[in-house]
Amino acid sequence: MFKVTDLVTSFKDLVQWLLVKLAEDLCRQVESVLEEIESQYKRDESLKGWESIGQRERTLVSLFGMEIRFRRRGYRRRQPDGKWAYRYPLDEMLGLLPEERFCPLVQELAVDLATKMSFREAASCLQERFGIPVSHQEIHRWLQEAGQDRDREFREEVQAVFERGQVLEGEGRGADAVVIEADGIFLPLQREQQKVMELKRGVMHEGWEAESPSGTRHRLVNKAAWAGLLPTEEFWERGQIRFAQRYDSEKVGRVVVNGDGAEWIKRAKQYFADAELYLDRFHRNRAIREALGFSPELVRRALKAVGQQDLKALQQVLSEGLATAPGEEEARRVRELRRYLKANWAGLLDWRSGPQPVPEGARGLGASEAEINHVLAVRMTKRGMSWRATGAHHMAPLRCLHAEGHLRAWLAVWQKRRWPAIQAVDRRHAPSRVIEKLSTTDPTEWLAARMPLLATAAGNSELGRSLKQIARCVPTSELIPRSQPMPWRTPARSEGHASA
Numbered sequence: 001m002f003k004v005t006d007l008v009t010s011f012k013d014l015v016q017w018l019l020v021k022l023a024e025d026l027c028r029q030v031e032s033v034l035e036e037i038e039s040q041y042k043r044d045e046s047l048k049g050w051e052s053i054g055q056r057e058r059t060l061v062s063l064f065g066m067e068i069r070f071r072r073r074g075y076r077r078r079q080p081d082g083k084w085a086y087r088y089p090l091d092e093m094l095g096l097l098p099e100e101r102f103c104p105l106v107q108e109l110a111v112d113l114a115t116k117m118s119f120r121e122a123a124s125c126l127q128e129r130f131g132i133p134v135s136h137q138e139i140h141r142w143l144q145e146a147g148q149d150r151d152r153e154f155r156e157e158v159q160a161v162f163e164r165g166q167v168l169e170g171e172g173r174g175a176d177a178v179v180i181e182a183d184g185i186f187l188p189l190q191r192e193q194q195k196v197m198e199l200k201r202g203v204m205h206e207g208w209e210a211e212s213p214s215g216t217r218h219r220l221v222n223k224a225a226w227a228g229l230l231p232t233e234e235f236w237e238r239g240q241i242r243f244a245q246r247y248d249s250e251k252v253g254r255v256v257v258n259g260d261g262a263e264w265i266k267r268a269k270q271y272f273a274d275a276e277l278y279l280d281r282f283h284r285n286r287a288i289r290e291a292l293g294f295s296p297e298l299v300r301r302a303l304k305a306v307g308q309q310d311l312k313a314l315q316q317v318l319s320e321g322l323a324t325a326p327g328e329e330e331a332r333r334v335r336e337l338r339r340y341l342k343a344n345w346a347g348l349l350d351w352r353s354g355p356q357p358v359p360e361g362a363r364g365l366g367a368s369e370a371e372i373n374h375v376l377a378v379r380m381t382k383r384g385m386s387w388r389a390t391g392a393h394h395m396a397p398l399r400c401l402h403a404e405g406h407l408r409a410w411l412a413v414w415q416k417r418r419w420p421a422i423q424a425v426d427r428r429h430a431p432s433r434v435i436e437k438l439s440t441t442d443p444t445e446w447l448a449a450r451m452p453l454l455a456t457a458a459g460n461s462e463l464g465r466s467l468k469q470i471a472r473c474v475p476t477s478e479l480i481p482r483s484q485p486m487p488w489r490t491p492a493r494s495e496g497h498a499s500a
Contacts, residue, residue: 020131023064030062034070038090041073050075050087058091062103065131095418104415106132110139111146111411115379115398119143140391146414147394151228154397158237161244168244174251175206176357180239180268182259183280183368185376190386197389199380199396200235200264201227203371203403204242207359220367221359222246225375225400229393232264236271243272253357258365261344276356279347281306282369291337292321294330309349314341375403 008014055071062068072090079085091098102110106126113122119136126132126139160166184198205220224246226238243249255275259265260283269275285303292298298321305314318338325331341348351365352358376399380392387395401407 020064020066023062023066027062027066027068030068031070034068034072034090037093038070038072041089041093047075047087047089050077053086056088058088058096059101060096060103061101061106061132061134063105063130063132065133068103097418102132102134102138104418106134107142108408108411108415110134111143111398112408114139114143115395115402115407117379118383118385143398144391144394146411147396147398149414149417150397150401150410151394154226154228154238154241157241158234161241162237168241170245170247172248172251173246174248176253176359177256177362178204178206178243178247178252178254179256179258179365180204180272180275181280181365181368181371182239182257182265182268183372184262184264185372185381187380187392188386189389189392192389194389197229197392199227199376199392200230200232201225201372201376201396201400202235202239202242203367203375204239204246205367208361208363210361218363220371223404225371225403227376227396227400229389229396232267235264236268239268240271256351256365258351258368260368261340261347276351277344277347278349278351278365279341279344280368281364281366284341284344284348287337287340291333292317294326295321295324298324306348309353311345311348314348371403375399 008017053074053076056074057069057071060068070090072088075087075089076084077087088096109130110122110126113125117125119140122139123134123136126134157168161168181203182201184200186196187199188196202225203220204224205222207221208218209221211217211219224242226235226242228235228238230238243255255272256278257265257268257272257275258278258280259268260280266277269277284306288302288306289299292302298317302314302317302321305311305317318334318341321334322331322338325334352362376396379399380387380395398407401410
């Protein structure tokens with residue numbers, strides 16, 4: 001067992017010290033397994049024409065800064081351009097990239113942290129808490145690779161459905177109503193021609209359920225999210241695919257789309273034919289306060305009118321506001337408000353009114369702003385952050401996975417694609433293989449062979465006389481009859497015994 005050092009002065013120190021010791025032992029075990037895998041590898045036809053360069057050492061950094069060192073055989077071949085190409089079969093078997101220095105546990109942990117905090121903070125956390133000397137640039141690269149793979153999955157699905165006509169196999173669920181909350185957030189860009197760009201985000205859910213015992217907080221039921229710096233067409237194509245992966249359209253009572261009235265949100269009706277469009281109350285109320293802010297009384301009446309779904313009273317308030325505006329600038333704002341509300345007039349009604357089915361415990365729409373903050377803004381717009389367009393686009397789908405609670409599961413699948421699973425090596429079977437080989441060998445076969453020693457003068461020596469006596473007295477054909485099994489093997493039962 002380990003010998004405790006003088007550095008352990010508290011229980012916390014003891015736990016940390018033991019973790020480091022156990023990690024060291026784990027690394028040594030991993031090295032042993034890799035060594036055995038390498039020893040079992042046999043050169044195949046794919047290496048024909050490749051020149052062996054012997055064994056080369058490789059090092060991977062794991063948790064607590066522990067290093068896994070192993071040696072593997074390498075091969076090289078001259079390319080047409082005169083340069084050397086190198087191959088390491090064990091690296092290929094494990095899915096190791098040529099310049100990778102960290103093990104998959106480190107990569108997965110780093111990407112998970114980077115979706116919640118800045119890259120520098122993630123690097124600092126790994127260094128201080130886990131002793132992993134990884135830079136924020138390395139974490140940024142891993143996250144970009146993961147986000148790019150997630151984006152590629154979406155693009156392949158869009159191409160399969162909308163270009164090749166493939167039918168998706170979904171869960172086939174039904175729902176009284178599926179609510180889609182769509183919104184956008186403008187991100188500041190760096191080193192790009194554009195200074196800002198809108199990042200679109202959609203959240204799909206089936207209603208609300210109480211999150212706290214008191215019922216004052218609620219969460220969305222069966223939430224699914226998607227986002228990115230996407231053209232309107234591709235954004236809604238991805239949304240339609242998410243819908244098809246989850247629901248059978250014949251079993252869905254209604255599709256409700258809530259947004260701020262932007263034209264790209266209204267395009268949802270091209271992808272969901274029976275979709276009902278509603279104006280998000282946060283944006284509606286904010287527009288009313290900004291336009292009628294010169295008269296608190298008009299603001300109160302306008303909000304009361306939309307709350308009671310009295311559109312005639314709302315129209316009257318707007319007319320009064322235009323007539324009583326103290327200046328041209330205030331009048332312009334009232335006219336813009338009237339145009340804005342008129343363009344979304346039907347969407348001012350409460351989606352729960354009317355004969356259409358609503359889920360149990362249905363609440364008023366308005367999760368757009370909260371979800372845009374929870375999914376994207378909390379990580380991507382705080383503390384003066386700015387992004388490259390590709391970086392923001394790759395971060396967005398990972399943040400969506402985090403919001404759904406599926407990030408860690410997806411990262412595990414992503415790691416398997418980068419580090420493919422290999423066939424386990426069980427050392428317990430090695431003795432069985434050795435015994436199996438021995439059981440097919442006659443240990444007395446050497447006695448039946450010709451012994452040159454007996455044909456020389458040494459045949460009269462003590463050893464020679466002993467060998468002659470054994471050869472005369474114990475014929476090899478009688479030592480182990482062919483029908484007699486080896487003593488260390490289970491005797492095979494004859495058919496007669498089996499039938500008895």
